[in-house]
Amino acid sequence: MIILAASTQRTTGLVIAVVVAAGFAIYVLFNLKQGRKEIGAEIELAPNRKPYYDDETLETKRLDMALAGGVAMLIIVALSLPLYWLGEPGRQKGFDEFTETVFASRGGEAYEELCAQCHGAGGVGGQAAYTVLDDQGRYIESVNWTAPALNNILYRFSINEVTHILNYGRPQSPMPAWGAPGGGPLTSQQLETIVEYLIVIQLTPEQMEEEVQAGLRESVLTEVRDQNPEVSDRELQDAYNLLFSGLGDALTEQTTIQQDAEAEVEDIEEAKTKVMDLLDDYLIELAAMNAQKYGEYLFNNPAGAGSYACARCHTAGSSWNANEILESSPSLEGLIDPEIPGSGGFGPSLIGVESQFTSAFSQSQFISVGCEANLQYGMNGVCEPSGQMPGFGHNATDLEGSMLSPEQIDAIVEYERALR
Numbered sequence: 305m306i307i308l309a310a311s312t313q314r315t316t317g318l319v320i321a322v323v324v325a326a327g328f329a330i331y332v333l334f335n336l337k338q339g340r341k342e343i344g345a346e347i348e349l350a351p352n353r354k355p356y357y358d359d360e361t362l363e364t365k366r367l368d369m370a371l372a373g374g375v376a377m378l379i380i381v382a383l384s385l386p387l388y389w390l391g392e393p394g395r396q397k398g399f400d401e402f403t404e405t406v407f408a409s410r411g412g413e414a415y416e417e418l419c420a421q422c423h424g425a426g427g428v429g430g431q432a433a434y435t436v437l438d439d440q441g442r443y444i445e446s447v448n449w450t451a452p453a454l455n456n457i458l459y460r461f462s463i464n465e466v467t468h469i470l471n472y473g474r475p476q477s478p479m480p481a482w483g484a485p486g487g488g489p490l491t492s493q494q495l496e497t498i499v500e501y502l503i504v505i506q507l508t509p510e511q512m513e514e515e516v517q518a519g520l521r522e523s524v525l526t527e528v529r530d531q532n533p534e535v536s537d538r539e540l541q542d543a544y545n546l547l548f549s550g551l552g553d554a555l556t557e558q559t560t561i562q563q564d565a566e567a568e569v570e571d572i573e574e575a576k577t578k579v580m581d582l583l584d585d586y587l588i589e590l591a592a593m594n595a596q597k598y599g600e601y602l603f604n605n606p607a608g609a610g611s612y613a614c615a616r617c618h619t620a621g622s623s624w625n626a627n628e629i630l631e632s633s634p635s636l637e638g639l640i641d642p643e644i645p646g647s648g649g650f651g652p653s654l655i656g657v658e659s660q661f662t663s664a665f666s667q668s669q670f671i672s673v674g675c676e677a678n679l680q681y682g683m684n685g686v687c688e689p690s691g692q693m694p695g696f697g698h699n700a701t702d703l704e705g706s707m708l709s710p711e712q713i714d715a716i717v718e719y720e721r722a723l724r
């Protein structure tokens with residue numbers, strides 16, 4: 305629209321310019337031609353010697369014409385000024401959008417250079433190398449700390465909150481401070497361009513819903529596999545069957561088809577879809593029959609590099625798989641604390657959190673909206689000035705849509721209130 309409007313204006317301007325230029329050229333041509341002609345004695349033919357209109361004509365017809373001409377010019381000026389201003393908001397908006405695009409593309413370059421190595425290209429999430437030290441600052445272990453996806457960040461944090469995180473980083477994590485207030489290298493305008501870029505890459509609510517669901521499917525499958533690490537295929541299938549009737553067969557079928565070198569692509573896809581459908585059915589059933597378990601999956605959801613989950617802030621060690629490391633290097637026992645679900649990390653411990661809220665409903669509301677600076681919540685909760693508990697529900701930020709549905713938040717609350 306704006307580009308179109310701008311180009312119509314430009315065309316009009318061009319036409320006027322061409323007409324004026326052509327008129328001027330003709331005027332000059334005529335003048336030259338007249339200048340060359342020598343028609344008679346200057347004493348008779350000089351323009352100032354020509355007898356002019358008499359007073360009669362001058363004061364009636366000529367004067368009226370001149371006055372009418374003046375009025376006409378005035379009308380044109382009076383009309384064209386407001387007309388020009390009518391277009392001004394459009395021009396202003398076009399300029400704003402232009403600056404935003406320039407900002408976003410500059411921010412995109414800065415992002416790729418400074419952030420992508422940890423948060424993934426395009427903000428899909430990734431990993432950061434981190435060294436776990438003991439209280440005295442001695443080396444314990446090198447780990448990979450999950451860096452959450454940022455292509456959904458503006459659904460859980462406001463622009464102010466994101467700017468705060470960028471300024472100060474996340475203490476006790478690989479996320480460094482970037483802004484001058486936290487001692488970082490970037491100016492506030494550079495941070496602004498990065499935020500502008502983050503705005504551009506946000507997913508749609510539908511895409512987020514699909515990511516959350518994919519993470520839940522993965523969790524269910526991982527849990528089934530973890531629970532049966534050493535069983536044969538036959539036993540595994542029995543376990544699947546026990547857990548979710550039908551899923552085991554579908555999974556075996558998928559594996560068999562995938563291993564068949566001559567299998568048709570279509571068959572493989574069909575087998576995969578079947579597994580997915582069964583997982584989705586199971587999750588619907590789980591949400592209805594065992595919201596607490598459903599809430600546990602959501603609390604730990606690996607989707608979007610943990611960005612939809614709670615564990616990364618409320619279960620210390622979960623961002624770098626402390627339990628897995630302990631399992632593979634038992635010598636670290638006593639040096640590394642095992643993950644205790646909900647026992648607190650960057651965010652406070654949630655064990656016994658039900659005493660903080662008058663009801664499950666008010667707890668859901670808090671999780672839906674999240675913190676903002678000094679917000680009071682629950683019985684006696686007050687958010688830190690940095691307001692870093694994200695909002696996971698509708699209206700948590702200016703964006704339409706949310707990271708989690710009200711039912712999902714209620715399920716998480718049910719899980720949290722059972723944490724011991």
Ligand code: HEC
Pocket residue numbers: 415418419420421422423432433449450451452454457466469470474477478479480482498611616623650694
């Ligand atoms: C060295 C790796 C690394 C780099 C580089 C890095 N980050 Fe991070 N960032 C992290 C990690 C890890 C976390 C999660 C910390 C935690 O678990 O609390 C994080 C957290 C964040 C968060 C908070 C997300 C949330 O939902 O809690 C934002 C926003 C963020 N980073 C933005 C950026 C931007 C923008 C850049 C580039 C200017 C950047 N980060 C560069 C590792 C990094």
Ligand code: HEC
Pocket residue numbers: 603612613614615616617618650651652653654657660667671675682685686687688689691692693694696716717720
């Ligand atoms: C980016 C880190 C982060 C994530 C992710 C996060 N929280 Fe929090 N949460 C916090 C912080 C920080 C606080 C403390 C609030 C404050 O004082 O500012 C908090 C506070 C809370 C509280 C109040 C605890 C109390 O005792 O006052 C609850 C309940 C809670 N979070 C639940 C959740 C749930 C449920 C999720 C996942 C859907 C979640 N949080 C995800 C950082 C996080």
